[in-house]
Amino acid sequence: MPHLTEQLLWACLIVLSLVSPTWADGIVRGQVVSVSGGDVLELVDAHGLEHRLRLAFIDAPEPGQPFGDEAQSALAAMVLGRPVTARLLGRSDDGFAQAEVIEPNGHLVNLELVKRGLAWHSYFESQPNLERDTYQAAVAAAQQTRQGIWALERLELPRDYRARAEQALRWRHFLVATLSSAALLGLILSIYDKRISGWIAKQDEHLKASAEASRLAHIRSEADAAERDRTRAIADQEMERLAAIHRAPEHKGIERV
Incomplete structure (x- = not known):
């Protein structure tokens, strides 16, 4: 039938x-x-x-x-x-x-x-x-x-199986894209690693040179200040000596009178 x-x-x-x-x-x-x-x-x-x-x-x-x-x-x-x-x-x-x-x-x-x-x-x-x-x-x-x-x-059902397979494929593509991006980033970093390291080393050198220049400038400033103080002290002593010389005749004249 x-x-x-x-x-x-x-x-x-x-x-x-x-x-x-x-x-x-x-x-x-x-x-x-x-x-x-x-x-x-x-x-x-x-x-x-x-x-x-x-x-x-x-x-x-x-x-x-x-x-x-x-x-x-x-x-x-x-x-x-x-x-x-x-x-x-x-x-x-x-x-x-x-x-x-x-x-x-x-x-x-x-x-x-x-x-x-x-x-x-x-x-x-x-x-x-x-x-x-x-x-x-x-x-x-x-x-x-x-x-x-x-x-x-x-x-x-085949339609459910296909949907599950498509979902798994999408996740696989996402994972591959993520790993590929990470690999590409690693490649870029490896290519420019020496340049980046060299740039960092130069920056360190500049910082060290700047710090050394500041230290030397500070030392020179302190030395200049000390020299000024010493010169001022000598000048003061000389002025006191001269003043004493000028005062000495006046005292002698007064005694004679």
Whole structure:
């Protein structure tokens, strides 16, 4: 019954592509030349144009998460090197074209990954109710049989894993920038260390020379003051001697009278 529902979905899509120009523009056929992770592939159409597609309505584990490698291997086994048909459904936030992809055996790849427990049913806000119910039934069946990710005790959504990885990357970049700045500062200091040391040594020499000049000036000032005092004392003594000489005749004359 699930396989019949899947075929019915794609029969409706094919009919719409035939009768509606809009839907016809949304169908791409080509050969898959590469896969990335469990939900991104690249195909080349008959005109040689490359189309990088993200599988719509699902989110596969990221490389590094449990079952990330298994999801990529399963996607590669279904589509790599094989002709596929893709229904384009607009673009995702990262600029990829979103698509539902059918592989040569008629399986809807998006849904097949969910059935195997290798992808979450996600980003389904714009998904038609019929398709949404089919995907949800596939999730319930995978959970019941503990397929893939549903066998894990603890689950982390890929979007949460990406956010955590981006945060760690930002911290890593900050740390690298900080260490690089410190290394650059150290390099600058090492280059100018001799110049800075020489400048400091010259400043010390100038300070010492200035201090020595001040000391010598002080000594000279004290010597000059002492010389002035000595000269003044000699002058005073001489003046007293002369004064005594001048006073001596006056005293003798008074005695004679």
